[in-house]
Amino acid sequence: MPEAAAAPDWLREGFKHLWLPYTQMQTAPTPLPVVRAEGAKLFLADGTVLVDGIASWWTQAHGYNHPHIRAAVAAQLEKLPHVMLGGLANEPAMVLATRLAKLAPGDLDHVFFCESGSVSVEVAMKMAIQYWINRGIRGRTRFVSFRHGYHGDTMACMSVCDPDEGMHGHFKGYLPEQIVVPLPRDAAGEAAFAALLAQRGGEIAGIIVEPLVQGAGGMKFHEPASLSFLRRVSEAQGHLLILDEIMTGFGRLGTMFASEQAGIVPDIMTLSKALSGGTLPLSAAIARRHVFGAFLSDRPDTALMHGPTYMGNPLACAAANASLDLFEREPRLQQVAAIEAHLRERLAPCRALKGVVDVRVKGAIGVVELDRAGEGVWLRPHFLERGVWVRPFGNIVYLAPPFVVSQDELAQLTGAIVDVLQIWSRERA
Structure with a gap:
């Protein structure tokens, strides 16, 4: 939206009161007023159209406003917008739990619904700690997580994020102290990690990792072999493995779940983002x-005492079923493969630019890593000028578009990145 254009009244008035995410409100520019979205496009109040390169934080697998999802939510709204899941049941939640149990790898077939990805991670961590308590084993209260990892912004989640390079340094001393180590990528790293587990095994409740791509921690990639090792060593030493597939699940990396590429089954898996097709808040923690079974007994105190108010919301579950x-019926994984091929080809010229450290692509994620952080303030207006x-x-410029993005739209996105970074590279020289 051009700077000179008058903002709508609802934006001018609301911006005085709304607290935005990840934003210094003292210096924040007025956000862009989106009035409609369709496919891979955002339509602003003044008529400007933008191609969305990040799919609203990676949620829009099928594009915005898909008619099938919209119709499913509208039909459910006519019948039952919400009912509590405590002692009552609704069909969309039960159907979705069944479908997820069949879709997830191995015997991941017990589904606990939540509203947000962070809460599903909190629930997974709570499951892991109580799993040991219910088995009569005390002291297993710490988690092993990895440098560059990110698992959400709530308190327990912050504790398993990277404590030094993440966003949560202010809370050091308040958060539980976890065991945060480099992700093992070679024989030496594997040996060190196995030794750590053996040495501190009695205090470890679980190991948590984002499979193949560590997202908000810097879009760091690793190979399926690293996941395979984590599964082998955790099984060998009796530790629970939690895979945070909130960003990687539902096709983003070319398979429905990233764990499939390593041929492993975690003990707990968390899902969100594209779970509902980017339509309504929904997440899940799925346990083997x-x-x-560790929670089943005649004693009430072995039950998992957790219950988000809107868990299993019928509208959100109807969207997820759709x-x-x-x-099942549209070629989403083939579309991801086509996006991957395009990103590999069209982002490659960035490698030759001064100030570019790396260009990497995995599935429908393309990353250009710069040699300095904080360039977003300069870069974003230039991207807007090019309609994207x-x-x-941080130091990351990335694309993670809706899977239904057209070739022309994708070319507009990659062309804008190459063009803008060429200018940026010349100006910084």
Whole structure:
């Protein structure tokens, strides 16, 4: 939206009162007023159209406002917008739990619904700690997580994020102290990690990792072999493995779940973002049978005492069921493969630019890593001038578009990144 254009009244008045995410409100520019979205496009109040390169934080697998999802939510709204899941049931939640249990790898077949990704991670961590308590084993209260990891912004989640390079340094001393180590990527790293688990095994409740791509911690990639090792060593030493598939799940990396590329089954898996097709808040923590079984007894105190108010919301579950329909009948994974090929080819010229450290692509994620952080303030207006919505963070410029993005739209996105970074590279020389 051009700077000179008058903002709508609702934006001018609301901006006085709304607290935005990850934003210094003292210096924040007025956000862009989106009035409609369709496919991979955002329509602003003044008529400007932007191609969305990050799919609203990676949620829009099928694009905005997909008619099948919209129709499913509208039909559910006519019947039952919400009912509590405590002692009552609704069909969309039960159907979705069944479908997820069949879709998830191995015997991941017990589904606990939440509203946000962070809460699903909190629930997974709570499951892991109580799993040991219910088995009569005390003292296992710490988690092993990894440098560059990110698992959410709530308190327990912050404790397993990277404590030095993440966003949560202010809370050091308040957060539980976890065991945060480099991700093992070679034989020496594997040996050190196995030794750590053996030495501190009695205090470890679980190991948590984002499979193949560590997202908000810097879009760091690792190979399936690293996941395979984590599964082997955790099983060998009796530790629970939690895979945070909130960003990587539902096709983003070319398979429905990233764990499939390593051929492993975690003990607990968390899902969100594209779960509902980017339509309504929904997340899940899915446990294997042996984890679920540790909570079964005649004693009430072994139950998992957690219950988000809107868990299993019928509208959100109806959207998720419709999203799964689309994965079944439309060529989403083939679209991801086509996006990957395009990103590899069209972002490659950035490698020759001064100030570019790396260009990497995995599935429908393309990353250009710069040699300095904080360039987003300069870069974003230049992207807007080229009709694209790209939101760099740290030293990362990345694309993670809706899977239904057209070749022309994708070319507009990659062309804008190459063009803008060429200018940026010349100006910084």
